[in-house]
Amino acid sequence: MSDTLRALADRHLRAILLLGAAVAVLLFLQANSPVFFQSRNLMNVLVQASMLAILALGMTVVMVAGGIDLSLPANMALSAILGSMAMIATDSVALGCLVMLASGAAIGAFNGFAVARLHMIPFVVTLAMMTMAGGFSVWLTGSVSVSAQPERFFDIFLSRPFGLPLAVLIAAAALIVVQAVMGLTRFGWQVYAVGTNPRAARISRVPVGRVLFLTYVISGLMAGLAAIVVTARLGSASANVGNDSVILDVVTACVIGGVSIYGGIGRPLGAVIGALMVVVLGNVFNLLGVSFFISLMVKGGIIIALVALDTRLRGA
Amino acid sequence: MQGIAKSFGAVRAVSDGRLVLAGGHVTALLGANGAGKSTLMNILGGVLMPDAGTILLNGQAMAFRAPGDAARAGIAFVQQELAVFPTLTVAENVFIGAFPTRFGQIDRPAMRAETARLLARLGARFSPDALAETLSTGDRQMIEIARAMRGAPRIMIFDEPTSSLSAREKGRLHEVVASLRDEGVAIVYITHFISEIFGVCDDVAIMRNGATVVQAPLAGLDQRAIITAMLGDIAAIERIVGPAPDTPPVLRVRGLRLGHRVENADFDLRKGEILGIWGLLGAGRTELVRAILGLDGRPGGTIELDSGAGLAPATSEALRAATAFVTEDRRGEGLLLPFSVADNIALPNLAALSGALGHVRRQALGDLAKAMIARLSIKVSGPGQPVGTLSGGNQQKVVFAKWLATKPLILILDEPTRGLDLSAKGDILRFTVDLAEAGVSVLMISSEPEELMRVSHRYLVLRERRTAGVLPGTAGKDDLIAALSGDPLIGGAAA
Numbered sequence: 001m002s003d004t005l006r007a008l009a010d011r012h013l014r015a016i017l018l019l020g021a022a023v024a025v026l027l028f029l030q031a032n033s034p035v036f037f038q039s040r041n042l043m044n045v046l047v048q049a050s051m052l053a054i055l056a057l058g059m060t061v062v063m064v065a066g067g068i069d070l071s072l073p074a075n076m077a078l079s080a081i082l083g084s085m086a087m088i089a090t091d092s093v094a095l096g097c098l099v100m101l102a103s104g105a106a107i108g109a110f111n112g113f114a115v116a117r118l119h120m121i122p123f124v125v126t127l128a129m130m131t132m133a134g135g136f137s138v139w140l141t142g143s144v145s146v147s148a149q150p151e152r153f154f155d156i157f158l159s160r161p162f163g164l165p166l167a168v169l170i171a172a173a174a175l176i177v178v179q180a181v182m183g184l185t186r187f188g189w190q191v192y193a194v195g196t197n198p199r200a201a202r203i204s205r206v207p208v209g210r211v212l213f214l215t216y217v218i219s220g221l222m223a224g225l226a227a228i229v230v231t232a233r234l235g236s237a238s239a240n241v242g243n244d245s246v247i248l249d250v251v252t253a254c255v256i257g258g259v260s261i262y263g264g265i266g267r268p269l270g271a272v273i274g275a276l277m278v279v280v281l282g283n284v285f286n287l288l289g290v291s292f293f294i295s296l297m298v299k300g301g302i303i304i305a306l307v308a309l310d311t312r313l314r315g316a
Numbered sequence: 317m318q319g320i321a322k323s324f325g326a327v328r329a330v331s332d333g334r335l336v337l338a339g340g341h342v343t344a345l346l347g348a349n350g351a352g353k354s355t356l357m358n359i360l361g362g363v364l365m366p367d368a369g370t371i372l373l374n375g376q377a378m379a380f381r382a383p384g385d386a387a388r389a390g391i392a393f394v395q396q397e398l399a400v401f402p403t404l405t406v407a408e409n410v411f412i413g414a415f416p417t418r419f420g421q422i423d424r425p426a427m428r429a430e431t432a433r434l435l436a437r438l439g440a441r442f443s444p445d446a447l448a449e450t451l452s453t454g455d456r457q458m459i460e461i462a463r464a465m466r467g468a469p470r471i472m473i474f475d476e477p478t479s480s481l482s483a484r485e486k487g488r489l490h491e492v493v494a495s496l497r498d499e500g501v502a503i504v505y506i507t508h509f510i511s512e513i514f515g516v517c518d519d520v521a522i523m524r525n526g527a528t529v530v531q532a533p534l535a536g537l538d539q540r541a542i543i544t545a546m547l548g549d550i551a552a553i554e555r556i557v558g559p560a561p562d563t564p565p566v567l568r569v570r571g572l573r574l575g576h577r578v579e580n581a582d583f584d585l586r587k588g589e590i591l592g593i594w595g596l597l598g599a600g601r602t603e604l605v606r607a608i609l610g611l612d613g614r615p616g617g618t619i620e621l622d623s624g625a626g627l628a629p630a631t632s633e634a635l636r637a638a639t640a641f642v643t644e645d646r647r648g649e650g651l652l653l654p655f656s657v658a659d660n661i662a663l664p665n666l667a668a669l670s671g672a673l674g675h676v677r678r679q680a681l682g683d684l685a686k687a688m689i690a691r692l693s694i695k696v697s698g699p700g701q702p703v704g705t706l707s708g709g710n711q712q713k714v715v716f717a718k719w720l721a722t723k724p725l726i727l728i729l730d731e732p733t734r735g736l737d738l739s740a741k742g743d744i745l746r747f748t749v750d751l752a753e754a755g756v757s758v759l760m761i762s763s764e765p766e767e768l769m770r771v772s773h774r775y776l777v778l779r780e781r782r783t784a785g786v787l788p789g790t791a792g793k794d795d796l797i798a799a800l801s802g803d804p805l806i807g808g809a810a811a
Contacts, residue, residue, distance in 0.1 A: 186670040193663060196652045203641060203649050204663040204718070264654065 049279040050171035056253040056271040058222025066263030067122035071129035077242030079103040080227035084237040101224040108220015112213035137239035145238035157232035195263030320369035329355040332527040337502040344513040347523035361393040362386030392464035396476040402449035407431040454485030508598035539801035560773035571617035577603035579781040592772030600781040640719030653704035658685035688717035709740025
């Protein structure tokens with residue numbers, strides 16, 4: 001029993017540390033850079049966080065099942081490009097968005113097939129996919145961004161239903177759906193089971209292969225959704241949208257959010273909070289004029305610290 | 317070795333280990349699973365340190381703190397799991413860890429020559445320069461033996477050397493053992509294939525429950541006497557199960573084969589009966605039940621299942637869907653340790669507990685968990701308690717609970733009471749009997765003869781990967797031991 005008590009305290013320790021850090025940052029900002037709290041800046045932060053949050057949601061589903069999807073940003077970029085090209089060719093915003101979602105899910109399905117059916121290692125498969133999608137994106141666009149989308153598309157995203165940018169609402173909706181799936185449905189249960197102990201799950205009649213496959217399709221779909229949001233915000237689709245620092249941010253967001261890289265632990269809500277913190281951190285560095293490279297060091301340090309804490313909790 | 321004792325925490329692996337070895341003799345070391353053979357040999361090989369007892373080598377007391385000490389004292393260990401490096405050559409494998417050097421560099425000619433010499437002694441016909449990955453299992457074992465012979469040992473320990481060898485390779489190994497013996501080496505031959513030792517060994521030491529019960533020349537003993545010593549005195553058992561039901565079979569297996577795991581299996585499992593699988597370690601009990609469920613690949617032969625409309629051929633998927641499998645590995649395969657009791661119980665039952673939208677009905681889940689906890693008297697503070705914090709007995713009850721809820725046709729129990737205290741063992745056995753009375757058909761594997769004798773309606777005898785007949789549940793211990801030792805069975809053939 002004393003072991004469980006200690007684990008409980010450790011878990012709260014984590015939340016306490018993060019809360020403390022957040023409060024410290026906010027206080028620091030209030031003192032040194034109160035411009036952070038201006039409505040324009042906050043909206044900016046939220047919109048930026050929307051893209052990252054959607055990607056982090058997809059990554060969470062995959063990580064909880066014990067895998068990882070390094071191809072998410074590249075998937076997002078390629079889907080954005082393909083969808084934009086469709087949108088321009090048919091002058092249909094709806095079709096373009098559909099293509100982005102479908103492309104995202106298709107790439108996810110390819111990853112899922114390789115992991116679940118061919119039993120390949122997720123790290124390797126998604127790394128290869130990241131490279132392939134990235135290369136394809138550059139080749140397709142000739143390194144030129146696609147910016148001839150219909151104006152209607154951008155106008156939609158400039159609107160502010162309920163006073164919040166559409167992108168933020170989309171991210172919130174995605175959060176609600178993913179949290180519901182993971183927390184309330186049979187599939188969600190099976191994902192946690194597979195991430196905790198795939199051998200035991202299999203003997204307990206969980207269709208492990210199918211579950212793994214679906215987690216990658218979901219993450220791919222999230223990449224497609226993020227493609228819509230990011231294209232609207234930037235006003236164009238380009239291969240650079242999926243550059244290397246994005247995957248770092250996604251993983252940082254998940255790790256801060258309490259998603260375990262060993263699988264079986266992590267909540268979608270945590271990942272979204274993690275995404276928010278990553279963006280806030282980036283915003284803080286910006287406002288303070290801190291070098292981008294130092295911010296990279298800080299993010300790397302955070303990942304190491306939190307994973308070490310996670311490992312200690314797991315007793316691994 | 318005298319008076320050796322070794323405990324791992326609360327578990328007494330060895331309580332009184334004794335062994336006498338003489339040069340030019342091959343001593344077989346036998347014992348059931350958990351009897352303490354491996355621990356005793358690990359102590360001799362310097363891998364473990366004993367809590368008590370002495371090891372005398374030529375009259376001198378020895379204390380081995382590391383495997384290196386034992387090696388230097390002339391004790392060599394050929395392990396069961398071959399530690400051969402496939403990408404290195406034979407010579408490199410033989411001298412790994414002890415490369416001969418000249419001016420700080422590996423002296424390859426010397427290494428090759430010495431390896432060739434060792435291989436010649438063993439009658440091995442491959443070259444020292446061959447890559448290990450090109451060699452068969454038997455040849456790789458020769459590499460291990462050559463490595464063991466490197467330091468001119470006076471004692472050599474062979475741990476289950478023939479487990480994965482073909483008949484021809486076994487013969488060759490026995491020749492090697494004989495020639496080593498003739499050179500004056502003292503050899504310990506650990507095996508669970510009793511029939512094998514008669515041609516190879518001079519005397520036999522038998523361990524039971526952590527103590528060496530006898531060491532005697534093989535000349536005066538037969539298989540039955542050996543098995544009796546291994547199993548010990550099986551007390552008169554009070555059976556807690558009624559007479560064997562004479563019901564139609566729910567499972568019929570004919571000619572089941574799966575590689576080297578299952579040579580041949582023929583038997584019927586009747587509805588509502590408890591069929592105890594009776595066999596020694598190595599007979600292939602777990603392999604048999606895993607083959608029936610298709611967990612290690614598709615088996616040959618026919619398996620018929622009666623799911624309500626009479627016996628009909630069944631696929632592995634259909635069998636898995638109708639069968640609850642309580643595995644040996646409770647913590648690794650039976651449970652998700654960080655999950656709560658309720659969540660574990662729910663896992664194979666998610667389909668029944670889900671609503672139309674795919675959502676899990678928490679209320680139903682909670683009710684199921686509480687009902688199971690009450691029915692099996694699981695001691696928990698609540699259904700939300702993480703299963704990893706429960707005692708072994710209660711964990712096993714959770715495993716039972718989750719399978720009970722699936723209402724299986726067949727229940728397979730593999731060592732269901734291993735590691736449990738007495739009262740938990742009793743509870744599990746009683747549940748099993750209750751389940752059989754309710755119509756579930758049970759296949760049970762247990763290394764404790766008393767346990768099988770308490771609950772089996774009939775015994776299915778398994779010898780060296782083949783079913784060898786059926787005995788009635790009322791069979792006495794002499795009949796049971798006779799069945800294992802290859803004597804003609806009293807009680808008839810399969811049916």
